[in-house]
Amino acid sequence: MSGAAFSYSDLVAGRVLEHRGSRFTLRTPDAGDVTVQLTETTSAQRLRNLGEEYRDCTGTIGAELRPGTLVFSYGPVYVEAGGGRHFQADRLVFVGEEGREHPYEEPGWWVRQLDQLAAFYRRSEFGDGPVDFAGYRTQIRGSGHKTAEHVQETDTISRMVYGMASAYLLTGKQDYLDVAERGSQYLHDHMRFRDEAEDIVYWYHGVDVGGTRERKLFASEFGDDYRAIPAYEQIYALVGLTQTYRVTGNPVIREDIEGTVRLFEKYFHDPRLGGYYSHIDPVTLSPHHDGLGPNHSRKNWNSVGDHAPAYLINLYLATGEEKYRRMLEHTFDMIVTYLPDRTPGGSPFVNERFYADWTPDHSWGWQQNRAVIGHNLKIAWNLTRMNATLPKREYQALARDLARTMPEFGRDPQRGGWYDLLQRDAEDGRHAFVWHDRKTWWQQEQAILAYLVMAGSSGDPAYLEHAREASAFYNAFFLDHDEGGVHFTVLAQGIPYLVGNERLKGSHAMAMYHKAELCYLAEVYTQLLVNREPLNLWYSPRPDASFPDGLLRVAPDLLPPGRVVLDRVLIDGAPHHAFDPEAMTVKLPDSKERLTIQVRLRPVEG
Incomplete structure (x- = not known):
């Protein structure tokens, strides 16, 4: 290697094929083989969850390099004049250990991670004292401290509320539910506008609390949506409210959600060609107003596809109401009909921006003719969820097609992890990066959940x-063991990228939602369907809970029928027998007090 033309440092990931002396060979994600050289200074550690201590295993590297072990190796790469590469290990991260190959599949891994995340955001926003959302701030530094920015964005509060409600569902910790309920009330009191004449609810972009009086920000302040009401902001205003409603049955929250759904149907929905427009004018509430500029008469992935994962599936789970099932069906039918590229020799990625007649728009803003990897993956796992309650060949076909093709284009074949933005069309046989090859936290979530x-x-x-x-890469490189929380972005090699807004743990683009959604759904699917182990969830219905038919619906997601049953119900610690195992519903007793309900779900045997 002394004759190397040049060198650089890089990451390589894979499963151990063999280990001989000071060398070992990895089978990388793209099925290529890489030989790595150990040195007398190579260090090693085990993968660890948030809140866990560093675990060194430098002294047992030889024993750890068992065939089949998943490992990340970072160090110098020497490039010979002829093009050959020689990898040297500076440090190793062993994903598992003997008898514990994939620790993120163990019961409670994702529960503990969400517990740590909830504690981080609770502490960052409110310290150890009372929860007062008047002090909430959108921007949170990497250390967990607030910046001087004094705008409270509706969506980021709602995303935090979602995370706290989800943390209560998995842990039963009352403090998290208190945060979720106080946040829901704050949204109702400060961010909500009810139009009595139109019988709709819509949500301010946020409030500016920098002066002596709060100033309402009606239209969006975000550059892509400036002076418009974007559908996705109204959608994500509901994400935390709906998860909190699932837990508590709060009738006020339900009214706010239903009023917002009427807004979608009345002003965003296209009754002629289907789907939902991406923006409406803040004065006329029309999607066709000239003042919308590039957002005039447009539809996009977010305005159609984000309803389901953000709130609509959870609203259907909580109520069982057919109108929400029909709305889900409509959004997914639009996705399978219009988003895939079916032109001869077309792109493997979906189209994401459209004119009113569903003609793809490849000239809009930053999107142009570009693919967001995470959106393609998100479509795959949400179609799979929907197919569990309404099987359609079209849903299965698109989900399988995207799941089959995305690894070739969106996954890093050497290092692991998933990329961000690529050109939809290939040039010289390659879908080029748009700006960079960095990896963001939410794209990793989409990959983990998709598969x-x-x-x-x-x-x-x-x-x-x-x-x-995907879980290994995320848990190895995105968890911030020093300050808490999750990094926004890492370099392709897994090194945190702490520049500009991407150094923040809270911003317009990052709150608690994606991280909490990952933890919640990963625990649900890993335990109930992969490991086939039971799962406990907690609910806290109010005395005035507004659940249809007086039934608490505890199905954790749209799971394949017949795979999971409700096995046990405890109300305030005492067994309760008025429940339907297959429907996963609990008949609530009459009570003037709030109830604490713990349920156990288990896989069906056989």
Whole structure:
């Protein structure tokens, strides 16, 4: 290696094929083989969860390099004049250990991670004292401290509320539910506008609390949506409210959600060609107003596809109401009909921006003719969820097609992890990066859930392997063990990228939602459908809970029918027998007090 033309440092990931002396060979995600040189200074550690201590295993590297072990190796790469590469290990991260190959599949891994995340955001926003959302701030530094920015954005509060409600569902910790309920009330009191004449609810972009009086920000302040009401902001205003409603049955929250759904149907929905417009004018509430500029008469992935994962599936789970099932069906029918590129020799990626007549728009803003990897993956796992309650060949076909093709284009074949933005059309046989090859936290979530949901639903081992590799990369490089929380972005090699807004743990683009959604759904699918182990969840219905038919619906997600049953119900610690195992519903007793309900779900045997 002394004759190397040049060198650089890089990451390589894979499963150990063999280990001989000071060398070992890895089979990388793209099935290529890489030989790595150990040195007398190579260090090693084990993968660890948030809140866990550093675990050194430098002294046992030889024993750890068992065939099949998943490992990340970072160090110098020497490039010879002829093009050959020689990898040297500076440090190793062993994903598992003997008898514990994939620790993120163990019961409670994702529960503990969400517990740590909830504690981080609770502490960052409110310290150890009372929860007062008047002090909430959108921007949170990497250390967990607030910046001087004094705008409270509706969506980021709602995303935090979602995370706290989800943390209560998995842990039963009352403090998290208190945060979720106080946040929901704050949204109702400060961010909500009810139009009595139109019988609709819509949500301010946020409030500016920098002066002596709060100033309402009606239209969006974000550059892409400036002076418009974007559908996605109204959608994400509901994400925390709906998860909190699932837990508590709060009738005020339900009214706010239903009023916002009427807004979608009345002003965003296209009754002629289907789907939902991406923006409406803040004065006329029309999607066709000239003042909308590039957002005039447009539809996009977010305005159609984000309803389901953000709030609509959870609203249907909580109520069982057919109107929400029909709305889900409509959004997914629009996705399978209009988003895939069916032109001869077309792109493997979906189209994301459209004119009113569903003609693809490849000239809009930053999107142009570019693909967001995470959106393609998100479509796959949400189609799979929907197919569990309404099977359609079209849903299965698109989900499988995207799951089959995305690894070739969106996954890093050497290092693991998933990329961000690529050109939709190939040039010289390659879909080029748009700006960079960095990896963001939410794209990793989409990859993990895409393959985990599909593995749990189908039992396909190839999907499970993709889920395991994506989970390993995320848990190895995105968890911030020094300050808490999760990094926004890492370099392709897994090194945190702490520049500009990407150094923040809270911003317009990052709150608690994606991280909490990952933890919640990963625990649900891993335990119930992959490991086939029971799962406990907590609910806290109010005395005035507004659940249809007086039934608490505790299905954790749209799971494949017949795979999971409700096994046990405890109300305030005492057994309760008025429940339907197959429907996963609990008949609530009459009570003037709030109830604490713990349920156990278990996989069906056989």
